[in-house]
Amino acid sequence: MAVLPADPTTRALIRRLVRCYLARHRRGILLAVLCTAALAGLTALYPIVIQQGFDRFTAKDADLAWQLPLVIVVVTLAKALAQYGQAVAVQAVVLRVIEALQGDLFRALTRADLATVVRDAPARHATKFTVDAAAIREALTKSINGAADILTVLGLVASMVWLDWQMSLIAACLYPIAVVPILRLGKRIRRASGGMQERMGETAAQLTESFAAARVVRAYRLEAQEEARATATFARLRESLLGIARTRASLDPMLEALGGVAVAAVLGFVGWRVSTGQGTVGEFTGFVAALLIASRPVRALGSLNAALQEGLAGLSRVFAVVDAPRRIADAPGAPPLPAGRGRVEFDGVGFHYEGTPDKALAGLSFVAEPGQTVALVGPSGAGKSTALALVPRLYDATAGALRLDGADVRAVTLASLRDAIAYVGQDAVIFDDTAFANIACGRPGATREQVEAAARAAAAHDFLAGLPQGYDTILGPGGGRLSGGQKQRVSLARALLRDPRVLLLDEATSALDAENEALVQAALARLRQGRTTLVIAHRLATVREADRIVVMQDGRAVEQGTHAGLMAQDGLYARLVRTQAFDSTEPVRA
Template structure:
């Protein structure tokens, strides 16, 4: 039978779900309750109708027995109507609650600190919207329907007591015995559900990784290796699912056996009473009908605890994400970013990623004056991308300060800071939306003319106009309908439309061929005009054009200056150039 979980954390989850989500839909709940009361009442009428039909009609006028089927048809139709209304009302409320939970979860993830999001593979996050949401939905549906089952059982018990209170005591004495195994099985299911969700997340993450690496898998003939990894993941998932299925499978047989014992005991007692003349055939038939009708809702209440435990496990995981504290927030006294032309200063900046012993940046200092292009170069792992991420506060410096136009970026509002910055990475991020929408997300209030002007400046207008529906062509997942160079120019158009003070370029041309690179470089030249640009580049041509080059090693700035000055110093930068660390055929000559 349905029992409120004794675990305080479970009660807290239920209260939060009730007050934070369910109570927002009082009208739907009221309609569900109304239909539930009608359904329970009409179900409880069945035994009374049968008893009255056999006893009253046959005793007074046997010819009236034909009214019994008519009454049953009326009651059945009314019950069916109430059942339909209850099912629709319940699903309306449940699905709206799930929608709200998914919205809160997505909002929490999109606004969470980048560090907390990247700890898990995207597929693991996705399972919370699907698998966990499905478990919560089932638990909610069964819990609300459990209210109908409770009322139905109460109504049937009232009918049985009205028919024969002595027989009712026999039936009632046996059902509570089922509570102990049901509660024990529920705890086992909740523990197993946590493991199952982990296996689901692992499997989804592995499949996503394998499909994303399809070219590498085929090029290196890794098919057998990936198949073995997938088979291992499927086996672990099967074991987890089978563990839950085996535990849940024991519930119905337990309830079935107890129900059978109750029915047998009642039938024996009722048969003896009728045979001894202490009861009527109508009472016997009505009581047995009530007992048999009650078996279905009683079994449903018995399995409710298992569904609740799975739902609570999913709800716990969802709320754990929603409640994860954010650290990248507006300071209590944060002010809008002051006016300026984009002067960026790193003042003895230090940074360490959570859980790593070594610092990613140590006393990094340099200045990018308004309108300058500053190139960050150095060997892999020197901290270049980390430094770039500190400017828009994707992470916060753990020592020193990053300043934009004289203001510490931690002292200004996030909205004003990020509105002043545009970012273009090596892999141009495209959304599964139209070309227009992909550019306009740089500035959502931009007009069509402004979007087209940005596309022209980024050398993207011609190929966009040639698409089947022009700017209204959906680009597909990841911009799959475009080449790498075209995606990059869309990303540059997005940045141009934003009209930022500061432009962050993270190897924006390293993955392009010569023809596309020339087009993108021309667009970049227009984009950099009048803006402060911090660029991570592996192309010597890009580095040589910079006003200042900051050479990084082990999170520090070991050299700074122009290309000519650094070559004259014959330090790390000169060695990088001579060893062709930059992708350029003229490297050695330089």
């Protein structure tokens, strides 16, 4: 029989699971308990029915012979009904608990700091919702079913004691011997489970990476290399799974052997007693039946600890994510962002990524006045994307201050800050939802008229209205129904609907053809009107249109000014233009 380890961490995990998740489903648990009690009681009746049948079927009671099959049929039908009710009730509770855990896990990852989320590949996060959830589900199911097995064993023990207490002692002395190895095996399984989950996450991450890079793999003839990597990963996963399988596989044979020894000992003792006239055939048959019936729930209880340890390992990983502290959070008593027109000020801003000694930004200072378009330019690694990420507090500056309309962004509520900002990147993010939902998420609660107005301003209305179900058409994973230019215009419509004070652009036209670029540029011009815009510029045309150009190098603003003024300075910006660092077919001119 399984015994819960005394590990305080284990007890804390179980208490939290019961208090925060299982306690919500008292009715379902009560139904499962009632069905479980009925199932255990009816199972315990079998040996007594058998004993009574053998002992009563004498010549003078031959007229009662027809009653035994009828009693067995009634007991069996009642047991089947209780078994069905118990299985359904248990799964209803377990699946609701898993659903709640998955919801809390997803909520935690969705609201976690960006640095926490990007630390692992998306596929590694996904395994927590599948592999870990499956382990927790199995552990919960077996644990609740374990209650039925315990009641069944207790009922059968009572039947055996009622039939013959001396034979019961012989059987009872053997099974406790299995407790020590069961607990030791459980600890080994828990340790091995952690390694197995890592291998599962590693495998999922590598497969996702390999399939996402399908074009590069074929273009560079990397098929053999990817196959070798996959083979090594599959081998490590196989070793992890085989290690757990070996440990778990040793449980049932051990319990089977103990059960065989118990049955042999009982048979020997009972045979001696019957031969000396100290017992009846009915008692012998009923007792052996009870012993054999008890073997299944006892084996199930023996394997419960293994499943429980795997489930606890998965539960520990889930709670570790749920409990991870958030660094990007509202300061105590933080007020909302004050009213303003979108003045953005970088005041000696410094930043470095966790675990990286080199600074991404160092003393970055510039101001974007309300309504201005400020272009951030510079060589790769200059810190342009990092600077943009600090405005909506995807990361927090480690030095200096970043202010929006005079308020330090770290001192106001995240909700009010992010409601004032819209972001459009090179790769349009389209959700597997309707066109309406993809635009409306820019402003929850927006009406259809507002969504269509934003789509018209972004030059997206015509092609969206032409879809099979119009704005109610599901756009597919990644917006598979749309072209690149159409996706970008949908993302621009989303930003227009948001009506932000500050617009962050990571050159939204750099990956488009000339025709689509013209349409998107026109939409962007409308989007920038009256708003402060920070744009990472990859095209010379965008840079020239900017009110201010901030030239960045090594995380600092080394030059600032207009295109003409910077060309006249003949510094880094002028060199970038002359070396065609910007994508442009226009002639270079000061």
